[in-house]
Amino acid sequence: MKAFADLYYRLDATTSSNAKLAALRDYFLLASAADAAWAVYFLAGGRPRQLVPTKLLRALTLSASQLPEWLFEESYHAVGDLAETMALLLPDASHTSNQGLASWVENNLLPLRGLPPETLSQQLLPLLLQLDQRSQLVCIKLITGSFRVGVSRLLVTRALAAVAGIDAKRIAQRLVGYTDLAARPTAAHYLKLIAPVHEDGETLSEGQPYPFFLAHPLQLPTEQLAAILGGPEDWQVEWKWDGIRAQLVKRDGQLWLWSRGEELVTERFPELHGLLQHLPDGTVLDGELVVWKQGQVQPFALLQQRLGRKTLNSKILQNLPVVLLAYDLLEWQGQDWREQAQSVRRTQLEEIVLSCQQPQLQISPLISGASWQALDKQRAASSSLGVEGFMLKRKDAHYGIGRTKDVGVWWKWKIDPYTADAVLIYAQTGHGRRASLYTDYTFAVWDSPQDNPERKLLPFAKAYSGLTDAEMREVDAIIRKTTLEKFGPVRSVTPTMVFELGFEGIALSSRHKSGIAVRFPRMLRWRQDKPVAEADTLQSLQALLPQAASPASQEVDES
Amino acid sequence: MDLIIARPEGLYCPPGDFYIDPWRPVDRAVITHGHGDHARTGHQHYLATAAGAGILRKRLGEHINLQTLEYGESLQHHGVNISLHPAGHVLGSAQVRVEYQGEVWVASGDYKVEPDGTCTPFESVRCHTFITESTFGLPIYRWQAQQQIFADINQWWQSNAEQNRASVLFCYAFGKAQRVLSGLNQHIGPILVHGAVEPLNQIYRQAGIALPLTHYVSEIEDKAQISKSLVLAPPSAQGTPWMKRFGDYSDAFASGWMQLRGTRRRRGVDRGFILSDHADWPGLQTAIKATGAERVFVTHGQIHPMVRWLCEQGLDAQAFVTEYGEEAAEAETDFAAESALSPEPSANTSSANQPAAEIATTTATTATHPHLRQKARRT
Numbered sequence: 001m002k003a004f005a006d007l008y009y010r011l012d013a014t015t016s017s018n019a020k021l022a023a024l025r026d027y028f029l030l031a032s033a034a035d036a037a038w039a040v041y042f043l044a045g046g047r048p049r050q051l052v053p054t055k056l057l058r059a060l061t062l063s064a065s066q067l068p069e070w071l072f073e074e075s076y077h078a079v080g081d082l083a084e085t086m087a088l089l090l091p092d093a094s095h096t097s098n099q100g101l102a103s104w105v106e107n108n109l110l111p112l113r114g115l116p117p118e119t120l121s122q123q124l125l126p127l128l129l130q131l132d133q134r135s136q137l138v139c140i141k142l143i144t145g146s147f148r149v150g151v152s153r154l155l156v157t158r159a160l161a162a163v164a165g166i167d168a169k170r171i172a173q174r175l176v177g178y179t180d181l182a183a184r185p186t187a188a189h190y191l192k193l194i195a196p197v198h199e200d201g202e203t204l205s206e207g208q209p210y211p212f213f214l215a216h217p218l219q220l221p222t223e224q225l226a227a228i229l230g231g232p233e234d235w236q237v238e239w240k241w242d243g244i245r246a247q248l249v250k251r252d253g254q255l256w257l258w259s260r261g262e263e264l265v266t267e268r269f270p271e272l273h274g275l276l277q278h279l280p281d282g283t284v285l286d287g288e289l290v291v292w293k294q295g296q297v298q299p300f301a302l303l304q305q306r307l308g309r310k311t312l313n314s315k316i317l318q319n320l321p322v323v324l325l326a327y328d329l330l331e332w333q334g335q336d337w338r339e340q341a342q343s344v345r346r347t348q349l350e351e352i353v354l355s356c357q358q359p360q361l362q363i364s365p366l367i368s369g370a371s372w373q374a375l376d377k378q379r380a381a382s383s384s385l386g387v388e389g390f391m392l393k394r395k396d397a398h399y400g401i402g403r404t405k406d407v408g409v410w411w412k413w414k415i416d417p418y419t420a421d422a423v424l425i426y427a428q429t430g431h432g433r434r435a436s437l438y439t440d441y442t443f444a445v446w447d448s449p450q451d452n453p454e455r456k457l458l459p460f461a462k463a464y465s466g467l468t469d470a471e472m473r474e475v476d477a478i479i480r481k482t483t484l485e486k487f488g489p490v491r492s493v494t495p496t497m498v499f500e501l502g503f504e505g506i507a508l509s510s511r512h513k514s515g516i517a518v519r520f521p522r523m524l525r526w527r528q529d530k531p532v533a534e535a536d537t538l539q540s541l542q543a544l545l546p547q548a549a550s551p552a553s554q555e556v557d558e559s
Numbered sequence: 560m561d562l563i564i565a566r567p568e569g570l571y572c573p574p575g576d577f578y579i580d581p582w583r584p585v586d587r588a589v590i591t592h593g594h595g596d597h598a599r600t601g602h603q604h605y606l607a608t609a610a611g612a613g614i615l616r617k618r619l620g621e622h623i624n625l626q627t628l629e630y631g632e633s634l635q636h637h638g639v640n641i642s643l644h645p646a647g648h649v650l651g652s653a654q655v656r657v658e659y660q661g662e663v664w665v666a667s668g669d670y671k672v673e674p675d676g677t678c679t680p681f682e683s684v685r686c687h688t689f690i691t692e693s694t695f696g697l698p699i700y701r702w703q704a705q706q707q708i709f710a711d712i713n714q715w716w717q718s719n720a721e722q723n724r725a726s727v728l729f730c731y732a733f734g735k736a737q738r739v740l741s742g743l744n745q746h747i748g749p750i751l752v753h754g755a756v757e758p759l760n761q762i763y764r765q766a767g768i769a770l771p772l773t774h775y776v777s778e779i780e781d782k783a784q785i786s787k788s789l790v791l792a793p794p795s796a797q798g799t800p801w802m803k804r805f806g807d808y809s810d811a812f813a814s815g816w817m818q819l820r821g822t823r824r825r826r827g828v829d830r831g832f833i834l835s836d837h838a839d840w841p842g843l844q845t846a847i848k849a850t851g852a853e854r855v856f857v858t859h860g861q862i863h864p865m866v867r868w869l870c871e872q873g874l875d876a877q878a879f880v881t882e883y884g885e886e887a888a889e890a891e892t893d894f895a896a897e898s899a900l901s902p903e904p905s906a907n908t909s910s911a912n913q914p915a916a917e918i919a920t921t922t923a924t925t926a927t928h929p930h931l932r933q934k935a936r937r938t
Contacts (some may be wrong), residue, residue, distance in 0.1 A: 012824075013830060070867070071698060071867075071868060074697060079821070080819075081821070085699065088699040088818070089699060434821065434825070436822070
């Protein structure tokens with residue numbers, strides 16, 4: 001546990017990738033295979049289900065530190081992180097036992113799940129009191145499932161590659177699905193990750209998918225595209241769908257569906273199970289899961305309603321039917337096709353989808369245009385079609401791994417986001433590096449046009465990102481000066497600040513007071529030039545709603 | 560009667576007709592210490608400790624009308640007995656004791672209870688009413704002994720020096736920098752200072768505080784030595800072109816705010832050393848208790864939690880509205896005076912043969928460096 005806590009602090013202490021890489025390498029070289037197995041699991045984003053309810057952790061800290069609850073809350077708001085607050089308030093041991101991470105997790109932490117609250121407190125506190133402050137923090141983060149330390153999966157992959165002395169791409173492939181293990185990561189799993197490569201190559205076991213290849217955002221004016229990308233004839237152009245990226249794996253008479261988070265989601269999409277009979281073994285498709293009705297993609301908000309359900313009844317399946325829009329072929333007849341050219345993969349993919357003849361499997365259509373300007377004109381239709389813009393894939397591109405810096409073969413050419421000028425009305429202190437600064441804001445628009453003297457501000461979106469550190473400090477200072485009321489960590493302020501918000505989608509919602517939900521709202525800029533009275537209205541927001549999302553046809557019954 | 564009340568100009572003593580650390584110009588001001596939010600320009604008459612006189616003159620001007628008292632020495636003014644007592648915060652820092660008709664009030668300014676070698680240690684003063692700061696007034700703030708922090712700093716420096724990387728330590732130029740200096744192991748390598756730090760070192764040395772030898776980077780002839788050095792610079796130097804001369808350096812920040820991961824990460828430095836010139840939570844509690852006061856006023860920092868906590872402990876606690884160190888924002892505070900100083904003495908006065916002390920005197924007059932503005936960074 002101590003060694004892993006030390007690794008956490010080394011990783012946390014630096015922003016340099018090389019320093020992080022060195023820290024990871026040092027750890028893996030010294031750790032036992034069993035400990036390393038769990039370390040890879042946590043660092044690559046694996047999260048065991050929460051072992052102890054947060055409420056109980058708070059109660060535990062209160063009784064151990066003998067502080068009143070309100071003072072704990074004040075402390076928590078200053079720190080902005082529950083595990084860190086607890087570690088700062090709990091008494092700590094001056095030195096930590098040498099018990100390894102694997103033993104600590106398997107013998108001490110996992111058995112806590114499901115214990116009755118009283119037994120749990122009795123067992124947990126003595127465990128935590130064996131640890132020094134650093135190890136306490138890391139341990140609590142493992143317990144709450146909030147362990148994050150600014151290490152990308154790619155970096156873990158590179159560190160393992162260096163330790164194992166094999167290609168990072170190979171590690172990436174072996175690592176797919178590692179964090180989804182229903183079984184616990186064991187020494188054997190870890191040794192398999194770093195095992196030498198066999199001459200005869202490796203076949204993926206069972207339903208294992210390939211690492212997803214990701215595109216870079218293209219942020220250039222249209223007239224410069226030809227100079228950077230060459231002519232559009234070298235590129236395969238597709239719509240950029242607003243759904244869930246997924247790989248469909250058919251092997252050994254079985255079907256697996258993986259989301260981009262490498263989560264197995266087969267059970268969530270029963271309508272795709274029929275493809276089992278129609279796809280040959282040794283086939284892996286890459287595509288987008290979307291809700292599809294009347295030949296048109298539906299807003300992401302509707303797909304989200306499906307994801308939120310534990311059980312899918314026939315009404316939902318009927319109202320929100322999902323299809324896979326296939327756009328790439330990664331494996332065919334049991335062969336890895338990722339080194340084939342994009343255009344070759346595409347031709348074969350079209351054949352497969354065509355011969356499959358199932359409505360749940362569709363091909364993502366290609367768009368053609370004589371010039372980038374001509375394509376740009378077609379791209380303008382994106383909003384009305386419910387898509388985010390274009391994907392550009394070089395016709396000779398291989399299917400790479402992750403989002404690598406140097407490869408310019410897959411681009412996302414998105415349309416500009418929707419925008420609205422909104423008024424900051426509530427603020428809350430942030431978490432992590434924004435703790436104690438008011439950085440999380442609620443924004444409102446007017447409920448009616450300016451000619452109504454009675455009009456009110458109606459909250460419609462929360463946003464946290466988009467400001468520079470300097471702007472954040474400035475806004476923080478204004479919030480402190482214009483505070484009207486404090487409700488716990490939240491302050492209401494005199495409306496004085498207007499921000500241009502950008503968002504990716506807009507839909508009707510019966511859950512929001514404004515009747516509108518926006519997707520991925522963020523601050524584009526601070527409109528210091530704009531008086532509050534000139535902020536947008538609910539009416540101007542409603543005008544942005546796509547036709548497909550009109551109330552009559554789309555609002556799904558919340559019952 | 561209340562011997563000290565909050566007025567728009569600052570804390571005011573009605574029977575004595577004077578202010579303590581006022582933030583607007585007044586006739587008579589008693590100054591607890593030289594930090595910018597306590598010692599301001601424009602008062603007609605200043606009263607401060609003899610130990611703090613050098614700092615005050617340096618910061619507010621040589622010609623201020625300044626009267627000084629030794630620690631413990633007292634003065635009668637309109638029937639009010641005024642004396643100054645060590646606050647252990649920075650060189651010359653004081654608590655102000657005010658006695659009138661048998662009633663005793665103490666205004667503590669900023670204080671730290673752990674003794675350090677660079678200023679007279681905090682002394683508890685018995686009183687009926689105590690006015691306290693609460694910069695770190697939450698139980699999450701508990702400091703380790705400074706020897707432990709110094710050991711960590713020296714270890715960090717040592718390990719950087721072994722890898723030929725300069726160690727840049729950001730800290731406030733007045734107080735913190737000298738305290739860090741006093742704890743450095745000068746056998747590891749040369750100690751370099753920014754132009755905002757050296758004039759204050761000079762004042763400390765004149766006050767008889769032993770500090771290790773410091774240099775400007777321009778004085779280092781063997782450039783290889785730079786990669787073995789520890790560099791003390793004010794936070795405002797972070798991200799300025801001056802930093803470029805240290806190559807691939809490791810950086811750190813020394814402050815009580817480094818206790819929180821969030822603040823440390825916001826600073827964007829490699830290391831955070833938790834070294835504060837303010838009392839931590841246990842320190843505040845001990846100090847308040849030791850005064851024997853039944854009434855407590857809280858001036859700045861975590862005001863509301865401290866007031867509520869003290870009330871729950873059975874004391875009569877209230878808040879004073881002041882303009883001392885804004886809540887939480889203090890982590891970002893720099894002194895304008897320091898930001899305006901050049902990182903190095905100007906070229907025509909700098910010479911490798913000249914002792915550092917002489918060069919330092921020229922620094923204060925150097926014009927504002929155009930690059931000394933902290934850059935806004937995207938998150």
